[in-house]
Amino acid sequence: MNEPGTRLLRRSRATGTADADTPSGPVRGAGPPRARRRTVWQRVRRDRTLLLLTLPGLAFFAVFHYLPLFGYVVAFQDYQPFLGFGGSPWVGLSNFATTFADPAFWSATLNTVTITLLQLVFFFPAPILLALLLNSMLSNTLRRFVQSVVYLPHFIGWVIIVSISQEILGGTGPITHLFDALGLDGVDLTTNPHFFPFLVTLQVIWKNTGWGTIIYLAALVGSTSSCTRRPRSTVPTAGAGCGT
Amino acid sequence: MTLPGLLPVTILLLILNLGTILSVGFEQILLQRDNVGPEAGEVLDTYVYFHGIIDGAWGPSAAVGLVKGLIGTGLILGANKLAHLFGQEGVYRT
Numbered sequence: 001m002n003e004p005g006t007r008l009l010r011r012s013r014a015t016g017t018a019d020a021d022t023p024s025g026p027v028r029g030a031g032p033p034r035a036r037r038r039t040v041w042q043r044v045r046r047d048r049t050l051l052l053l054t055l056p057g058l059a060f061f062a063v064f065h066y067l068p069l070f071g072y073v074v075a076f077q078d079y080q081p082f083l084g085f086g087g088s089p090w091v092g093l094s095n096f097a098t099t100f101a102d103p104a105f106w107s108a109t110l111n112t113v114t115i116t117l118l119q120l121v122f123f124f125p126a127p128i129l130l131a132l133l134l135n136s137m138l139s140n141t142l143r144r145f146v147q148s149v150v151y152l153p154h155f156i157g158w159v160i161i162v163s164i165s166q167e168i169l170g171g172t173g174p175i176t177h178l179f180d181a182l183g184l185d186g187v188d189l190t191t192n193p194h195f196f197p198f199l200v201t202l203q204v205i206w207k208n209t210g211w212g213t214i215i216y217l218a219a220l221v222g223s224t225s226s227c228t229r230r231p232r233s234t235v236p237t238a239g240a241g242c243g244t
Numbered sequence: 245m246t247l248p249g250l251l252p253v254t255i256l257l258l259i260l261n262l263g264t265i266l267s268v269g270f271e272q273i274l275l276q277r278d279n280v281g282p283e284a285g286e287v288l289d290t291y292v293y294f295h296g297i298i299d300g301a302w303g304p305s306a307a308v309g310l311v312k313g314l315i316g317t318g319l320i321l322g323a324n325k326l327a328h329l330f331g332q333e334g335v336y337r338t
Contacts, residue, residue, distance in 0.1 A: 075306035095303035108291035193284030
């Protein structure tokens with residue numbers, strides 16, 4: 001009874017990574033506690049190279065994402081930079097009371113929510129539509145060229161994009177001249193508070209739509225390849241709906 | 245007709261975007277805030293910058309950041325649960 005168990009264990013160790021994790025092999029034959037203890041150490045020892053390789057990534061997240069979370073103690077302190085986290089007096093929730101009593105905070109929240117909703121409605125679907133358009137292009141050369149071109153604005157800094165948008169939409173730009181010719185004098189979209197959320201959304205669409213297509217195009221490549229496999233198995237009509 | 249194929253990715257990105265829903269571009273807004281004035285041009289990130297860094301109100305600004313983070317976390321958790329209720333994969337399963 002012991003013999004096949006150890007043989008299984010040895011085989012699973014020999015075949016490598018995935019087999020030793022599944023309990024069916026070692027547990028059935030050899031005693032469960034002994035097999036389990038050896039498996040844990042085995043797994044650490046066996047994967048020590050991989051575990052070592054995860055260390056830089058773990059260190060990155062620890063240092064730049066988890067450690068800064070402790071900075072939130074400032075929210076509960078009357079923080080003085082020269083006294084530091086340890087020396088600053090604790091004030092409970094009074095910082096929150098101060099913030100929520102400030103009308104400027106609620107004004108900023110309202111503006112943020114307006115802009116974020118506009119971006120959710122107008123910016124979020126834009127990369128999906130562009131990815132579908134790109135995906136349906138017949139010429140591969142042309143598609144790759146267009147793809148490369150639409151990525152570019154992502155790498156342009158905000159200063160430049162805001163400058164360009166002020167040249168085009170600002171008081172001396174073509175849009176203002178167009179409105180002038182139509183009899184609407186003094187239209188300046190860059191200084192209009194009511195247009196501001198739309199202006200910001202337009203700039204974000206111009207900058208990041210192309211960049212956002214990357215992940216959707218990858219998903220489209222994945223879904224079309226799974227579509228070519230699907231008709232063979234369960235749903236015979238699914239192939240028709242899968243398009244190109 | 246490839247929209248159904250994009251649905252899982254779309255939901256995944258939507259849920260992830262909900263986490264940063266209260267962070268609309270800082271640099272972009274800061275550059276144009278003075279054009280329209282603080283009433284229309286102030287967002288939470290610039291509010292934190294001007295009240296926290298410029299005016300030195302560290303505590304209240306950190307409180308704003310914490311509220312932003314908590315709302316984002318709540319939206320991600322809620323949206324992920326909602327996606328599961330609609331039979332979608334969402335971001336993760338526990």
